[in-house]
Amino acid sequence: MKINPTRKTSIAVVCFSNLRLQQAKDFCQINQLPLLKKKSDDYALQLLFFDDLIELFDQQLNTTISIDFIKGSLAHRQQFGGGRGQAIAKAVGLKSGVTPRILDVTAGLAGDAFVLATLGCPVTLIERSSILFCLLENAFDRASLNEKFQPILKQGFNIINHDANNYITEQLSTSDNAPDVIYIDPMYPERKKSALVKKDMQILQRLHDNDDDASELLNNALLFAKKRVVVKRPVHAETLNKKAPNTCIKSKKTRYDIYTIEKM
Ligand SMILES: C[S@@+](CC[C@H](N)C(=O)[O-])C[C@H]1O[C@@H](n2cnc3c(N)ncnc32)[C@H](O)[C@@H]1O
Structure with a gap:
C-alpha cells in the first residue's frame, strides 16, 4: 500500500x-x-x-x-489496565464465556488491538499507512522472538496493510470469515490546543491528512460484522455519520458507540 x-x-x-x-x-x-x-x-x-x-x-x-508489545506503555496497560472490566472490553462485548473475534480496521499504533488481544480476543488489524505498517511489522517481528508473545500469536493476532473499506468489501463479502466485532477508531479532528493531544497522536495527525472516509467504514462494517460495530470517539464528539448507536459506554475522555447487528 x-x-x-x-x-x-x-x-x-x-x-x-x-x-x-x-x-x-x-x-x-x-x-x-x-x-x-x-x-x-x-x-x-x-x-x-x-x-x-x-x-x-x-x-x-x-x-x-515505535511500537513494543513486550515492554513500555502497552505492556504496562496489559498489567494495570483493568482487564475485562475496562470500557473497551465491555464495548466489544467481552464477558465470561464470550470472547469475540475482532477486526480492528484502524490499527494505528495497535494500542487498542493489543489490549483486546491480551484479554484473549483473536484480533486482525488493518492499517493503510505503509509507514505505520512498517512500525507494526517491526514490532511483530521483535515480539515474535519473545515467549511472552507466543500465546497471543497462537490465539490469532495478525496485521494486514490494506485500505479497510476495500478489504471489507473485497474479502468479507466473498467469504464467511466475518468477524464478530468490527472496531473503528478514526483520527480525531485536529485539536487547536496541541498540548491536549498525546505526542504519538500528534505524530499520527501529521502523518495523515485526515480519515475522511470513516463514515464509509461504518456503513461497510455494519453490513459485514456478525454481532456489533464499535466506534471510538472523543467523549463529546458527534457520532459518525450522525448515526445514533444502540448504546454507548463512556470513560473520562472517550466514548464507545456500539451498533448491534440485528439478526434476521
Ligand atoms: C486514531 S488511529 C488508531 C489508533 C489505534 N486505535 C491505536 O490504539 O493505536 C487511526 C488509524 O487508522 C488508520 N485508518 C484510517 N482509515 C483507514 C482505512 N480506511 N483503512 C485502513 N486504515 C485506516 C489510519 O491510517 C490511522 O493509523
Missing part, C-alpha cells in the same frame, strides 16, 4: 543499518521516498531503520515513536 501522494508532510527514510539497507531501498522505491544516511532538517518525519528497531522521528517534536 503506497503512501498517499497528496500528503502535506515531508517524509524520508534514514537507514543506519547495513542489514536493512536492501529493505530500506525497497521501501523507498515502493513509496517514492528519499533514502538518507543520516537525519536531516529538511524532513518533518523520518523513518529510522536500525538493525533491530524501526522508529519514526518527528523533527518538530524532537521525539520518536
Whole structure:
C-alpha cells in the first residue's frame, strides 16, 4: 500500500543499518521516498531503520515513536489496565464465556488491538499507512522472538496493510470469515490546543491528512460484522455519520458507540 501522494508532510527514510539497507531501498522505491544516511532538517518525519528497531522521528517534536508489545506503555496497560472490566472490553462485548473475534480496521499504533488481544480476543488489524505498517511489522517481528508473545500469536493476532473499506468489501463479502466485532477508531479532528493531544497522536495527525472516509467504514462494517460495530470517539464528539448507536459506554475522555447487528 503506497503512501498517499497528496500528503502535506515531508517524509524520508534514514537507514543506519547495513542489514536493512536492501529493505530500506525497497521501501523507498515502493513509496517514492528519499533514502538518507543520516537525519536531516529538511524532513518533518523520518523513518529510522536500525538493525533491530524501526522508529519514526518527528523533527518538530524532537521525539520518536515505535511500537513494543513486550515492554513500555502497552505492556504496562496489559498489567494495570483493568482487564475485562475496562470500557473497551465491555464495548466489544467481552464477558465470561464470550470472547469475540475482532477486526480492528484502524490499527494505528495497535494500542487498542493489543489490549483486546491480551484479554484473549483473536484480533486482525488493518492499517493503510505503509509507514505505520512498517512500525507494526517491526514490532511483530521483535515480539515474535519473545515467549511472552507466543500465546497471543497462537490465539490469532495478525496485521494486514490494506485500505479497510476495500478489504471489507473485497474479502468479507466473498467469504464467511466475518468477524464478530468490527472496531473503528478514526483520527480525531485536529485539536487547536496541541498540548491536549498525546505526542504519538500528534505524530499520527501529521502523518495523515485526515480519515475522511470513516463514515464509509461504518456503513461497510455494519453490513459485514456478525454481532456489533464499535466506534471510538472523543467523549463529546458527534457520532459518525450522525448515526445514533444502540448504546454507548463512556470513560473520562472517550466514548464507545456500539451498533448491534440485528439478526434476521
Ligand atoms: C486514531 S488511529 C488508531 C489508533 C489505534 N486505535 C491505536 O490504539 O493505536 C487511526 C488509524 O487508522 C488508520 N485508518 C484510517 N482509515 C483507514 C482505512 N480506511 N483503512 C485502513 N486504515 C485506516 C489510519 O491510517 C490511522 O493509523
